[in-house]
Amino acid sequence: MERRGFLRGAVAGGAAAAFGYTLMRGAAYAAPAQPGPGPYGALGTADANGLQLPAGFTSRVVARSGQRVAGTSYVWHSAPDGGACFADGSGWIYVSNSEISSTGGAGAIRFDASGDITSAYRILSNTNRNCAGGATPWNTWLSCEEVSSGYVYETDPWGVKAAVRRAAMGRFNHEAAAADPVRKVVYLTEDASDGCFYRFVPNTWGDLSAGTLQVLKAGTATSGSYTWATVPDPDGSPTATRNQVSGAKRFNGGEGCHYANDTVWFTTKGDGRVWRLNLSASTYELAYDDSLVSGSAPLTGVDNITGASSGDLYVAEDGGNMEICVITPDEVVAPFVRILGQSGSEICGPAFSPDGRRLYFSSQRGTSGSSSGGITYEVTGPFRA
Template sequence: MKRRNFLRAAVVGAGVTAFGNRLSGAALAAPAQNGPSPYGALQAADANGIQLPAGFTSRVIARSGQQVASTGYTWHSAPDGGAVFADGSGWIYVSNSEITPGGGASAVKFDASGNITGAHRILANTRQNCAGGKTPWNTWLSCEEIDLGFVYECQPNGPATAAVQRPAMGKFKHEAAAADPVRKVVYLTEDTSDGCFYRFVPTTWGNLSAGTLQVLKAGTATSGSFTWANVPDPDGSPTATRNQVSGAKRFNGGEGLHYANDTAWFTTKGDNRVWQLNLTNNTYELAYDDSLVSPGSAPLTGVDNVTGTSSGDLYVAEDGGNMEICIITPNDIVAPFLRINGQSSSEICGPAFTPAGNRLYFSSQRGTSGSSSGGITYEVTGPFRA
């Protein structure tokens, strides 16, 4: 268990005993605060306009509307959520396309040395594919960020025709997904100002064709305990899924989602928060709130996609702001990890690490042009913490 989880589990566990599972804010750890990055200060921008800590380098691996390396495959517009999958001695980076019509997702293949060896489409003819998530059985869940949107399960190696719609996971404005192999469920965020947080309980783990959609129930406070309740009609029509269960907790614009070590972290863009669910104790709290940061101004605004590393660090990408990916350490320190210059009309999407943890992929959705046709997908290599 990472230090963040250990410390918070200990505090939360004590709070449950003392308060009969009704936690006060004072019983919980404080949200992350400003501090020095474990990687040091950002250096001057490189040739790609990216400021990185010393020892790190960047390269462009794909541009919307252009051929990916020498693969013959044209990269999609508006690259968004992404994930990395092991592929023999190499790996595959999968990326959504947040456009309508068209949408879908594409993939880039790399060999063991990081050379690009191929690129292909894995999902086609869908709508506004924003974020998603990786499953333990190595498929990509691509989520439609539209009213009554679907989740599609895709094969990283393609082809697009192998993708399968998963209506049992609910029809709503999907954003991100994260699988929990311990409880054998998939968590889901909803990108609307009065959205909810869900979990899908498959009838058979590893098969998402059937199961039960549940919604998180809790009070209005920023910390406390929670329960789950079945959503009567996952089809979401005529009554939206978020409005079917009394007491369902509302979150202001659910975005990125990451699971590790019995904990789920997710972001809400409407209030610039990172939430933490302790899934062992069924408690929740704030891991970050830009209005509670001190000293100085908040380094992380426009919270969006999130990923994590084996060291326990969270990497949170900004939608706008000053175009940074910020790190939140297990010691609850928040600091910039990288900054993209000259792209203020864009957003950072799809951060994901290779299995070895030494390369980070992400996209600038609209690049320097400010248009969905100007997306740029990057790789950063360097001495990431193990």
């Protein structure tokens, strides 16, 4: 997952609400966003948690790796990574992956309407380097293994139903997933220097147990038209999925993935790019390239992404200045939060509570630089609607 690419795009539509995320206004982002003043002003001095935030925002630590989540018996997992929020009545649940070899998986923290923690628990155990993933419209979390021959696991944020391995979605170095309820498919990124971009077409929408894995085919240019082709053997053995279809387009280290409004955006860490697919027109293009930013880029080491009701995007850094930067619909990029004293870590799993008032994220290795030192934060404040 290290040194992820940067995902930038519009996030909107009724599908977002169905995923348990904040409903967001539609917006179109042209490439590239440029540095400028952020919507919340400059960052202040560091608070007691080592976070620099704009005026009016506050932070708290909600979990630390190896320690019990406050008020519960659950010990928070090491190397917290990709995450998402799910509505739970008047409260919500924050789900977080654990990017640990062999004993990874995912955990969850449950909050009431006031934001108080009511419980914490495991929803997936003993899987391998669970990095990113994605929410589904039927309120499950797809937890993806970032290893060769990795699987996607469908999990229950409430921890009631047992997690299920979705082998039909292919075995490869999985990273992120994004559901498209219009075309009734799930898009998938592959974290490999010669990786591909996929979509899974389930036989029945809402049931990921069976279906067809397809790979994107296109030319070598950074823009053009594309088609989809079926991967003959999603199991990827003996031939890797990315090598089974002639003409499959290669992407340098696929990372984050997001769908909204007939568009899917995905990032490639190896070249610092964001790719945009216009699903209605079957065309693709660059939405961002870090080499196209004029001057000094405030956003480097780009990683996970989430969005707010304003249409603002929040992009976490793997390295860089340990910031989450905001990209506005006006295509301005600026720091929103900076974590001090954790240069050996990365920021993972940004996700808003359903009411849009709280932003959750983790520092995967915290101040120690070790996977056992992860810290999960909450930031509250006047996020614009």
